[in-house]
Amino acid sequence: MATETAPAPVQRWLEQEARALEGGGFRLVPGGVTAPAGFRAAGAHGGIKARRPDVALVVSDRPAAAAGAFTRNPVRAAPVELTQGLVSQGRLQAVVITSGNANACTGPRGEEDARATGRLAAEAVGLDPAAVGVCATGVIGVPLPMAAVARGVRLAAARLGRGAEAGRAAAEAIMTTDAYPKTLALEYRGPAGAFRVGGMAKGAGMIHPRLATTLAVVTTDARLEPDRLRRALARAVARSFSAISVDGDTSPSDSVLALANGAAGPSPASPRVVADGLARVLGWLARAVVADGEGASTVMEVRVTGAPGRAAAARVARAITRSVLVKAALFGRDPNWGRILVAAGTAGVPVDTRRAGLRIGHVRLFDAGAPADHDEAEARAAMDQVPVVISLDLGSGGGAAVAWGSDLTRRYLELNAAYRT
């Protein structure tokens, strides 16, 4: 599927980050959403896209607790409205995802098409439509080609499987302009019990210029009540998908769904540890989305400390990852600390430069209100690392947060400025 891969240093970073998830009873296992017990998945080509797979199914053998996090953009795609309503009941048993068409800004017809997609999937796998979440990603403003959707759903249902290959096929079928599928699974065995958690995500890509969307599905065979799952998901998303930026534009389709089916066995694992596993998987998937951000040649990790609270720290970190000028400097490997400080000031959080300090890598560039003497060659070298680690201490409290962003490259512009055909 993938015609390109991330630059080698970016790939190495992702691999390191995956290995860093191990420990505390967790270890990496093959597969994604199918790694936990009792989940099947598949991908198929129905014809929404010209050639690549475009329909994915994830099905649990038994009803599962479900939780979701959805875009905050008031311009919302029809499947988001539908699935948020279903998830609010706390139960789902399957998810169908179509790629290549977001079914967004498509009016009443789009609402009916979203429901029809759910009905088609429910029939194909023998479930009630109320148990099937629906997601879509791709072109905005074009009606969903329902014949292609029906064909893809039928094919995918016939191919549902449990192995790592099936999980990967589903991850490939949700890609749009992603260069590679993003999938990861962890197993926990320890005093808190035994379970697996796996997930898949797609990135923000816009080769076809009206595509937009981040989608992720995470599964676990741990037993967790819907309320507990909801809280765990909200917390994990705040530190993962809500902490990344590729181009500062919020999609109308962003959705993260979590399913917990309890198939790991009769003795439930500690909810705290399950939440930890969920956070690890989502954290990595979010970083993988940044690493595969359109045209990205490198990644920044922005660590803000000393803020009045976590929310303030997160706002400042995201403002830096969103700044066009910081992204352009990142592309040019320019240790341009002035732009970073100025971008921090756009977050709507009080920033007192007299108390602030800023480092890139280990090189201190600004300290307590004034430029810090530093070796320019060392600062440039810090910009060649992946990720480029930007540490901003606001000196105004105990709040801390981390955000990740990609750079703004010529390739990004080429991908997004070309007239769509």
Place this chain on the structure above:
Amino acid sequence: MATETAPAPVQRWLEQEARALEGGGFRLVPGGVTAPAGFRAAGAHGGIKARRPDVALVVSDRPAAAAGAFTRNPVRAAPVELTQGLVSQGRLQAVVITSGNANACTGPRGEEDARATGRLAAEAVGLDPAAVGVCATGVIGVPLPMAAVARGVRLAAARLGRGAEAGRAAAEAIMTTDAYPKTLALEYRGPAGAFRVGGMAKGAGMIHPRLATTLAVVTTDARLEPDRLRRALARAVARSFSAISVDGDTSPSDSVLALANGAAGPSPASPRVVADGLARVLGWLARAVVADGEGASTVMEVRVTGAPGRAAAARVARAITRSVLVKAALFGRDPNWGRILVAAGTAGVPVDTRRAGLRIGHVRLFDAGAPADHDEAEARAAMDQVPVVISLDLGSGGGAAVAWGSDLTRRYLELNAAYRT
């Protein structure tokens, strides 16, 4: 000075916009800040930059009412802090502007350098330092070279003149990466009195990658109390400099200063008409800054109507002009209405797509919640106009606002990604 000019269609737009300011008693007159009676100006090269002029002076023959609008970024340059304090007294008689170095993020030394710049200018023109506003624009985080500032101030003071040439010299001396000076003046003669108002501005440029700043100075020989001037300026800035975006980054140095010296004569003009003149000049200067935005190949004018209020409409309009994806589509001349709707949703204002309508030029692309049938060739043709007029009706109230933005081009990236030397 200028090594480049705006693309011809962009220049034509600016000329049309200038001519459109005439009427209602107003007509264009030559010159900028020196067009009103009792104002002198000059530009000189002191050595902050290698070759181009870098110190500008604007001096009123008599004390003038003064008002200012300053950056809301809490990361603020030293001259902003100083001048905002001076302007709060309501009186200034001169402004000194240095370009090539923003004196921002420079700590206590920067504060002292800003005061020293004011003292040097005050001595050179025979005024109290409290009567001299100080602005700076350019590199962030580098101490101001005070010997060069002193030389430039001395030379500029010796050259102070009243003609259009003097006004133009000042406008050239505040440029950083601007392609051309931005200067305009209007004369009013009518039942409401007689006066002139003139101004100059510089654009957001970053060829040397830590430059940032928009500055504008507007002068009038009308008599206006400081409070009245302040209100008129606030209103004009909200509809001009607060309604433009080149790259979404807010400079630590943004300053707009207005001086009203009453030299037009003993019978004061109607404050309402003076405020109108001020708004016309600032409105045009702001559009000129967008037209000369770094790398800009075209301009969008975003007209939002049907919002719950003017502030909401302005937020939506600015969110569209800020969107990286909309800017990339503008660069590619792609009538990508989906991106525009989605960007509108990021403004933090409720957007109900079922009531919204969107046009580019005269081509309706989205209507009451669904895509509108349209001729694709007509939509493309609308993208080739300058400006590209985007009209978004939210269908939710009577609030309306306009914002202007430039496109995101390869040239922008080249200018801002190159490692600074």
